[in-house]
Amino acid sequence: MRHIAPSDLAILLVEPSDTQRKIIIKHLKEEEIHKIEEADSVQAALRQIRDHRPDLIVSALHFADGTGLELLRALKNSASDADIPFMLVSSETRKAQLEEFKQSGVIAILPKPFTRLHLGKALNAALDLLSPSELQLSLYDVTDVRVLVVDDSRLARNHIKRVLSNLGIVQMVEAEDGQQAIDILKNQMFDLVVTDYNMPEVNGQELTEYIRQHSQQSHLPVLMVTSEANDTHLSYIAQSGVNALCDKPFEPETVRALLFNLLEQH
Template structure:
């Protein structure tokens, strides 16, 4: 159980439409959330953030003076020390338009309209980040777990490490792509590898194949995180030897369960 409850959360909702603000606020209130502040555009959001840091920022895609890309960039640069969870609510469905959000560690991307199930999962993911529970393992001391995190997005690596750190892991090595990961593996050993799929030079599938063909590292569990939505493509990835697949954006509780299964399996 999380000590932090949904009723404890403070939220900044950035939405230009008064009607949409009312609809989303009502849904949040039905989840038990009452501490909701509003902003209608990028400028008013920055003004609010200069005075109050929310537990979660929820944003629509477009404002009159900017968009969610700019807002998220502002959070990741000017307010990076706060690591504010970011949730996007958008009617956008084009993969290329959403890819940067998936790669940057958003807590959730909800469609318009979204279901109570969508929102409930996103709120739970926020609670898991803000009030994490340490992973209890029989075969490993989670504090000594050696983890290699491979992703060409620095923001994605930061998000993955934050999730794993919340579970109790403390020993991380980062690689910007599969090629760098292979170079690191020549000299170091790990208990777990978490890798992205889409990367330059050597992608996650190629990295995993080389790991599986290695006498030294073939036993290491590999968790692949990917924004690929094509089932056929996911099936091809699964055949390369990964132990588990996780979608971007991913829920912390899902990652926790997958890592437990990977490390405790006989």
Template sequence: MEKLLIPDLNIMLVEPSDTQRKIITQLLIKENVSEVDPVSNLAEAKAALTAHSSDVIVSAMYYDDGTAIDLLKFIKEHTELSAVPFMLVSSENRLAKLEEFKQAGVAAILPKPFEPLHLSRALKASLDLINTDELDLEFFDIHTVRVLLVDDSKLARNHIRRVLEGMGLKLITEAVNGAEALTYIKESEFDLVVTDYNMPEMDGRELAEYIRFNPQTAHIPIIMVTSESADSAHMTNIQQTGVNALCDKPFESAEVRKMLAALLSE
């Protein structure tokens, strides 16, 4: 299948402000996007997506009839739309507000106002999700790599699974927290663990410690996915567990590809 390029993209822009719609549309055009379909609220976005899907959705956080989370949930609930990359544009800087979007598997979160560099990177991240490209490994057949994916958010698991499957990883077992992951680890063998940090019952740090200090599992590479800030106290605790790589949410294909190539080639 021929890969899409930025000029091939049809982008739906959901923005209630006329001024902001014009500004963002012009910035998209400068990035060589040729088709931008602007709408102003949730109802218009749902109607347009029902009539014809888009390749990428760029959305403000708040509308007069709902929020971007409402639209994101609508998209994820529809099979034909669930794979459409979603980019959030917002001036919101409270971590608690942004966490829900990170957990839901947005392709990118752009600050408002954003620089052209931010938009360019976000568009490339969206294209990476659309254009699947199997990872070529020296020591493994990528199709036989056994992955344990651990995250308490179903939306986050779906997003991470999609990224991994796009790289050729097919043998993926899902667990909702560290405790459930341990039952799978005791019953089956895995070549890679991808785990969230914040989870109920047993978090990612406790799971990583079990894996790393158990002789039967100590060899398994671990990628920890977290929305924690780099200078948080939790990050120090994570790094002390023997995690092989840390990956920020949103879970970006290009970053993960480099991690997998390094971890599975060792």
């Protein structure tokens, strides 16, 4: 597949404020993006998507007829639209309000106001999703790499699998929580575990400690995905034996670099 440039993108901008739409469109045009459709409500966005499927949705959080999360959920529950990359633009900073977006496979959360650097990084994440590029490894054929994906959110698992699939990984097994992952690890061999941190019963840290201390695959590389922002907490997680930490949203470029380092070292 050819690499997609920003100028190739067809974007649906969903924002209730005329002023904010003009500001965001100005930023998008500075990135050479000119194919921009507009909607000012959740229902208007859904009608637009039915009529003309965009490559990327850039959405605000609050609307008179609902929220950006409701729009995202509607897309994720649609067989034809679930894979459209979704970018949130919001001044919201409360962790609880943003956590559901992070768990739902959003590709980026941009602050309001955002900088050109913020936008460029988010657009790159979208382009990476839309332009699969196989990870080149010297020690493995990437299609032989066996990955266990562990997350209690189905939407998050789907997003992680899509990113990994774009890198050429085809052998993936899913676990809905840490306990299910432990049961799977007792019977199957893997080359990599990608696990969420926050999960019921057995969390990602406890899963990693099991792998290191009790499993027959104690040297198995573990990439932990977390929305935790507390440095002290992250340091504590790292002490459990994880090989790498990755923030949510799960950004393809970051994941590519982390996986290359992890798999080339093992």
